[in-house]
Amino acid sequence: MSNYQQIFNRFLKGISFKDGSRGSTYRLAQQETYREFKPFLENLVEDNLINSEDDLAKCFLHFLIEAKHIYRFLWKNQAKTSAIFSYTLCYKIAKLFLFNYLQLICFYAARDVSQKLRQTSSCSHYALEDCFIIGVEIALAPIPLLKGFSFDSQTSLQTYASVALNRTIKNTIVKELKTKSLKFSDNGLLRNITKSKLEAALNNFGISEKNIIKYCLAWQAFNELFLEIYPPTSSDASHHRKPPTTALTNEQLNQIAIRYNRQLQRLKIQQPAIDSQTIKQMLATCVQSVRNLQNKKLVSIEDNNCINEIASEAENELVTEEIQQKSKDVKDIILHEFKTLDKSDQKSLLLWLGLEINQNDFLHLLHLEKQYQVARHFQRNIKTILKAFVKSYSQNIMNQNLKVREVDKLCKDKLNDVKEYLTMYSKAFFRQILIKIVPQKINKSDKLLLIKYLDILTDYNRQRIKNIEMKNTLDNAYLETKNSIVKIQQPFSVEIENQLEIQLQQFSSAIERIESFIENWLIVNQAILYK
Helix, strand or coil: CHHHHHHHHHHHEEEEECCCCCCCCCCEEEEECCHHHHHHHHHHHHCCCCCCHHHHHHHHHHHHHHHHHHHHHHHHCCCCHHHHHHHHHHHHHHHHHHHHHHHHHHHHHHHHHHHHHHHHCCCCCCCHHHHHHHHHHHHCCHHHHHCCCCCCCCCCHHHHHHHHHHHHHHHHHHHHHHHHHCCCCHHHHHHHCCHHHHHHHHHHHCCCHHHHHHHHHHHHHHHHCHHHHCCCCCCCCCCCCCCCCCCCCHHHHHHHHHHHHHHHHHHCCCCCCCCHHHHHHHHHHHHHHHHHHHHCCCCECCECCCCCCCCCCCCCCHHHHHHHHHCCCHHHHHHHHHCCCCHHHHHHHHHHHHHCCCHHHHHHHHCCCCHHHHHHHHHHHHHHHHHHHHHHHHHHCCCCCCCHHHHHHHHCCCHHHHHHHHHHHHHHHHHHHHHHHHHHHCCHHHHHHHHHHHHHHHHHHHCCCCCHHHHHHHHHHHHHHHHHHHHHHHHHHHHHHHHHCCCHHHCCCHHHHHHHHHHHHHHHCHHHHHC
16 A cells, blocks of 8 residues: 555645745645545555546545535435435545645645735735635635536646636635725825835836836835825824825925935936926826736736646646646637637727727628617627637647537626727727827927826816816816827827728717827826926
């Protein structure tokens, strides 16, 4: 039996942290918890029921999945109490064995998630121990975690379990991060974020590396003046309460702007001095970029990076090699299928998802009569892409050839995932055009008018109860800025028509939607107006 001792250890021993130092080094300890059940495992080996850890784990999983049916059968046929008791005991033993088997996979999945959070999270860092505890809590219910596993698949159970645990741990943490982020006011968020996390958020937000330095200086000036702006209220001069939620006054913003300008001079950064309204906008951009990164899905259809899997102690490299061979970039699959659509369907989806052109405007292009037909047409296109993705994923990663019914089942309620990615792709398509056009088409006076208009627009949009006087101010600022926007809008429209080989005049909502797209892009990329 010595040849099987290592297999037995995966099911007889649990793991735990020993003398761990949070966030730094750690040691793992193994403890044999079910030594008295070792003969049970030895009998399975003698009966030639298993040849590996994976075989044994599949055996226990299959038993747990079928248990409810067998138990119902025993109960319905009024089996003896001793028989029901024996079966219930076997169920609990099998569940304990499978839980022990999953613990090592939990550890490696937790380590992978913890490392990734240090790189991508902009609000908090979950230590390895925290991620491991979350994984262990998930593994306590193995059936929901592993219910999608196919016993006919060539994929090992530990590969499937590792991917499932990695994904589920991330999703659990994302929910917690989102909940925590809602507790912070804008000022509180600026006070609690670190410089590295802010830089990551601004980069994700589309701010250039050159301008990230300036935004970080604005954030630094805010933090340096924090204690002056909000003096401590506790007797020991500490801040144990949440950071203030009140908005900064013009005087406070002016103090921050002065300190920011001094920092520019000290660092010899060539840029005109800014005022309180500009610093307000820069801090608002910092806040928005952080919140956007907090709310970004860590696990999504467009973020399917190769996950480092683990096997048993004797097979550390097995699963990593398996994943590397089977992994395929999800984005490439979706875009490949998108580009196989009819040209008119590609153009229509780009315009609808990217610029939000009204569906009624596509009736003539698609030769349809009613708006609901356009909606169904778009839905069919997205579903076609989704089905192709599911087939490709199952064949290349899961080594399964799914039947039509199985594909339809997997695609159910998943259209929004593909639509979300295609929306991102479509908007990025039009943003790339603007990036080239805007610097070439507007001068310094245009930039000043746009900055003024965008500041007023941002303040107006933040109001819960719209102020009539502010609305009049916004309308006047828009009229002053109209010519500057047209300087961008006209070449932008021409470039769209050239690239897509269409005439935008056939879309009645195009002018309004394009103007709105340009405004939203300028709000996010307002730094370009300061160059």
